[in-house]
Amino acid sequence: MVKRDGFAKLSNGFWRSTKVRKLRRERPTALGLYALAISFCSDRLNDGHITDDELYYQLGADDDDIDALLDVRMLEDDGESGYYIHDYLDHQTSREKALEKAEKHRRAQARYIAGQNDESLINQCPVNDVSTLNTQNTKNPRTSLLSNDKSERHPLPDENEIREWKPKPDHRQQAMELVDKGYPLIDVDNLAKEFRNSLLSKGIEHYGYRNLDAAFDTWILKRSESKRDQHQNQIFQDTAFEGRTWQEPEKEPEHKTTYGIGSKRVLNLLGLDVADPSDWRLLALRDLFNEGKSDEAAMEELRQMEEARKKTEVTA
Structure with a gap:
């Protein structure tokens, strides 16, 4: 029987992944589901395969979390009624x-x-001469350590x-x-x-x-x-945090809206229907909005960025 008190593995570079950063900003609960899924699969020794029922009823997943993991390919649909954790066996024990x-x-x-x-092993043990055996030396040598009678103790x-x-x-x-x-x-x-x-x-x-x-x-x-x-x-x-003198940044107000490249505000302002991660304008607008810029101010800065890029391309 295999003991189930082992450990699953998480790469030291997990936090640096673009996928992880995206989920942390846009769907942090999906990251929690991903960690639970790894732990579940490691405990069940199922090589990274997890069913719909296990996700919903064992781990408490919802459709949005699953869709978010599928979008960044941290989960892969098995084509039937379950999923595979992407590259699971590259990091976990099969x-x-x-x-x-x-x-x-x-x-x-x-x-x-x-x-x-x-x-x-008998040859490794000392052999006693029968003539020297008596009641005293047949006692358990380990229990004799507890004796208060020094005459019964073994010599050093x-x-x-x-x-x-x-x-x-x-x-x-x-x-x-x-x-x-x-x-x-x-x-x-x-x-x-x-x-x-x-x-x-x-x-x-x-x-x-x-x-x-x-x-x-x-x-x-x-x-x-x-x-x-x-x-x-x-x-x-x-x-743990390595630098205890490090000061945690001030927390943003809870009511502040955080925008991603797929946010409606970003897409509408550029007249797009779908977010293309390779479009630098989406990334720029996302950062400007998250800094609190208005639509007019953000578009003006975006226009200046475009002009600067064109000049750079001409000189190149």
Whole structure:
């Protein structure tokens, strides 16, 4: 079963797209629908295909939002009863890859768990002389750490024990169980090398570890928590404003009308029926109207722009 707690992706350059800027100005609710659609498709692993019913009844879309996304080709009609998110698989994980990744994770976890019963691992464990076994040393070494009787504690490991120590299958299983709980995957072998080097460089007396296996359990948990916190902090930094001294521009009055190149006022003044994005006059009038210019003032400035362009073409 594929876990559904992953992440969809949004390009860092999303905000720079002309399509996005156009929707932000003319139909901002369509941008919200687009983001919801990406999240929905990623969660359902449907490779970017979404039906009419899912748009209307799952995401709460309306006809105007859908038409706006179709106009800028962020949605594409499938010719039947649904749509495709444009270039979805160029940025998101496909269903095939998600299932493949889940299967690899399942197999890896099975190998980690099965390793604790592998007879070949017996050679890695110290062998006790039968003559030295007694009631005291058959106690669980991890629970013995909690004993207040110093005579029952294990002595501090020497350098040879530290150098020869290796992580056990239980440690690998612990790392995989933490992954299932949402923690990042820990490279147990690399962490074990760091563990040994720290004990050798600072000295076992610095740490006071009497049981290396139990101590390494704690290292795994702390490293997992540290990596998780770093990942969450990075996400916060990436989404937060970088310059906290930046002053937000004054908000325009809510009653002010915002014009686009397809606005009736712009088209009527130029005598056009349909907006052509390549027509520079539409862009110029749109900006002049949004600056608060009257029809007469806007047309006068447009006339001056045309004259300036003609002079430039003549000199060229």
